[in-house]
Amino acid sequence: MEKVMNSPLILDGKKISEKIRGELRSNISEASREAGREPGLAVILVGSDPASEIYVRNKIKACEKVGIRSFSYKLAEGIRTEEIIELISELNAKEEVDGILVQLPLPPHIDQKEVISAISPSKDVDGFHPENMGRLLGGIEEGFVPCTPLGIDILLGEYGIELKGMDVTVVGAGFIVGRPLSALLLRRNATVTVCHIHTKDLAKFTSQADMVISATGVPHLIKSDMVREGAVVIDVGISRIGGKIVGDVEFESVSKKASAITPVPGGVGPMTVTALLMNTFKAFRIRTGIQSTSTINP
DSSP: OOOBTTBOEEOOHHHHHHHHHHHHHHHHHHHHHHHTSOOEEEEEEESOOHHHHHHHHHHHHHHHHHTOEEEEEEEOTTOOHHHHHHHHHHHHHOTTOOEEEEOSSOOTTSOHHHHHHHSOGGGOTTOOSHHHHHHHHHTOTTSOOOHHHHHHHHHHHHTTOOOTTOEEEEEOOOTTTHHHHHHHHHHTTOEEEEEOTTOSOHHHHHTTOSEEEEOSOOTTOBOGGGSOTTOEEEEOOOEEETTEEEOSBOHHHHTTTOSEEOOTTTSHHHHHHHHHHHHHHHHHHHHHTOOOOOSOOO
8 A cells, every 4th residue: 555645545434334334225125125124223321421322322323324223222320230131131032123232331330241241142233242252252253243343344444454464553452442353353364462551661562563553532642653654543532622522543643654544533433333233234134034235244
């Protein structure tokens, strides 16, 4: 990939998402006619965290646009773990529900592991159930890959960025992005280094990498002196400073050195939602036995 001086390739997640969602809309319409119903996604929101409410609203809106029926459940902040699990059990048995998503994070008093484990692996479109995580680690294609790692993988593929043999540093070892992403990168034959809050010299690792992927939520953590010339930079973080949305990467300075970079907003975010739609359609197809004609499969 050639780089024009000071003009990196902008990895436009919004544009790629629109392309994929257009294809999904067509495929879902055809499959829905064959199955006699639309794919169904149940979304559970606990409490009233403003950011979570926005995420859920965006996911439901995206579902509507591609022909996925959404079932929304807004639960009180003080609800008990057992009550959430009871609802999940009902949704596991509900024929018209193909996917179940519990918006994270959950309030501190809720046992997140118990809630995630209660979701049927075949309806776990977020990909966080231990069985799906195990399939990812084991390189078994049949499971569901968590949405942000899947979205990044698809975005890189759409721009022809080959991961095989690439030295990739992942900054952030979280359950939602860092850990599953590292497993997916290994599946793609990248050499992966994972950094986290206890890493002693972060710049030592990022400055040697062919690709840096940051998923910490720390605004402007990755600066230009931490990235080598020609690196690919993927910014998963999202924060708000003075009313402006920013990422983990100091975009203005880092983009002058990168060969390719994702913007915030408009990079990884739209791809995460698109991956959720793809996983939901995949769950629907598996449950109904309908084959996919899509050229892009999760």
